[in-house]
Amino acid sequence: MAATKNHSHEGAIDSATVRKRIFSDLSTAGFIDRFSPPGINWRDWPTSFEPNEPDLQNSQRDSKPFNQIFPFVGENRSVAMIHADGNGMGQILRQLKGLVESTPDRFQELYKDFSNAVECSTIQAAQEAVKIALIPYRKPGEPLAARPILLGGDDVIVIVRSDLALHYIQAFASAFERESATRLRALNCDLPPKLTIGFGVVYLLANQPFSLAVQVAEKLMGHAKNDAKKIVPNGQIPPSTVMFHRVTGTLSCDVLEPIRRSDHTTLELTMGTYVLSTEFTSPLPKLGDLFALQALLQHPAMAHGPIRQLLNLLESSPTQARQSWARWRFLMKEKPSEILNKFDEIMKQLLPQYNSQKALPYAPLEAQSPHHRTPLGDVLTLRAVNNLLPENISEEARV
Numbered sequence: 001m002a003a004t005k006n007h008s009h010e011g012a013i014d015s016a017t018v019r020k021r022i023f024s025d026l027s028t029a030g031f032i033d034r035f036s037p038p039g040i041n042w043r044d045w046p047t048s049f050e051p052n053e054p055d056l057q058n059s060q061r062d063s064k065p066f067n068q069i070f071p072f073v074g075e076n077r078s079v080a081m082i083h084a085d086g087n088g089m090g091q092i093l094r095q096l097k098g099l100v101e102s103t104p105d106r107f108q109e110l111y112k113d114f115s116n117a118v119e120c121s122t123i124q125a126a127q128e129a130v131k132i133a134l135i136p137y138r139k140p141g142e143p144l145a146a147r148p149i150l151l152g153g154d155d156v157i158v159i160v161r162s163d164l165a166l167h168y169i170q171a172f173a174s175a176f177e178r179e180s181a182t183r184l185r186a187l188n189c190d191l192p193p194k195l196t197i198g199f200g201v202v203y204l205l206a207n208q209p210f211s212l213a214v215q216v217a218e219k220l221m222g223h224a225k226n227d228a229k230k231i232v233p234n235g236q237i238p239p240s241t242v243m244f245h246r247v248t249g250t251l252s253c254d255v256l257e258p259i260r261r262s263d264h265t266t267l268e269l270t271m272g273t274y275v276l277s278t279e280f281t282s283p284l285p286k287l288g289d290l291f292a293l294q295a296l297l298q299h300p301a302m303a304h305g306p307i308r309q310l311l312n313l314l315e316s317s318p319t320q321a322r323q324s325w326a327r328w329r330f331l332m333k334e335k336p337s338e339i340l341n342k343f344d345e346i347m348k349q350l351l352p353q354y355n356s357q358k359a360l361p362y363a364p365l366e367a368q369s370p371h372h373r374t375p376l377g378d379v380l381t382l383r384a385v386n387n388l389l390p391e392n393i394s395e396e397a398r399v
Contacts (some may be wrong), residue, residue, distance in 0.1 A: 080165030086154030128175035
């Protein structure tokens with residue numbers, strides 16, 4: 001369109017671009033404060049994913065243009081698009097409707113108080129996640145390794161450096177559950193004891209289209225929330241869950257089914273949804289157990305080659321996959337016995353139906369399910385994005 005302003009770095013720009021530049025100015029983006037704990041302000045967040053990109057801020061405000069480059073680690077330029085949304089909100093709103101029908105004079109007050117409780121819990125969780133998962137890993141002179149996109153009610157979108165992403169959502173979920181429990185108690189109503197949340201995480205390169213990544217993350221989040229609903233009785237709030245996917249080719253909104261199931265076998269290539277809470281007992285696997293498996297497979301005594309080859313062989317030659325897996329177990333028996341025993345123990349925690357004597361490291365989540373799963377594909381994803389292992393993984397799990 002016709003130029004309406006002369007930008008100091010980009011030259012003549014049109015009115016639509018002017019509006020985008022105003023929005024990109026973090027100093028005027030009020031929502032950025034919702035993510036920022038005390039001591040953090042808009043200058044602590046990155047403004048650019050490209051090291052040589054010109055400043056996008058309003059440079060007329062300062063003598064020097066402000067441009068914070070996203071702090072990648074070395075040559076790894078992968079990030080995680082995270083989309084989060086609260087569980088069971090429709091159910092709770094129906095409960096509130098029942099409560100106000102008997103006390104209509106409390107209608108406005110109760111809905112307003114509940115809405116405030118949800119939003120305040122989300123803001124507190126976002127700030128707690130920054131304190132736990134971002135600030136400790138920030139180098140002097142660098143911005144935080146994340147870029148907030150949206151926070152409204154219980155809906156959150158944020159880009160986090162790939163190695164910190166699952167650490168971030170664990171801290172977020174824990175704080176959200178804790179804060180919501182306190183605030184719901186203060187309402188003094190017959191509501192669930194706390195709120196929980198579902199996450200969708202897409203790992204991608206910083207130069208891939210974020211708009212598509214948001215859509216894929218939303219689909220993953222929807223699957224994670226639906227899987228959580230299936231494991232609790234009607235009327236109960238499901239646990240906080242996550243489903244993640246790493247983009248290895250062209251990003252598409254149709255990636256969900258191919259990443260969950262092989263076209264050539266009845267074996268699922270990943271576990272799908274993980275439960276974040278360590279206290280919740282369910283047929284779904286726990287994320288903490290996946291971290292323990294990741295830690296174990298990083299042990300120097302582990303033979304990594306057959307594990308990397310296994311998923312490819314399953315699609316091209318199941319017979320070779322069985323031979324490769326048998327060979328791996330044979331080699332591992334020559335190592336200290338506690339390593340292979342620990343591997344089988346963690347696999348059993350992730351998949352109660354797992355049997356170490358079977359030809360492949362697969363098992364159904366439920367005894368009668370026709371679809372068998374493995375966590376090994378998920379471990380390979382975490383290793384590819386250099387997933388940070390949380391400090392609460394015990395030394396025993398690390399061997």
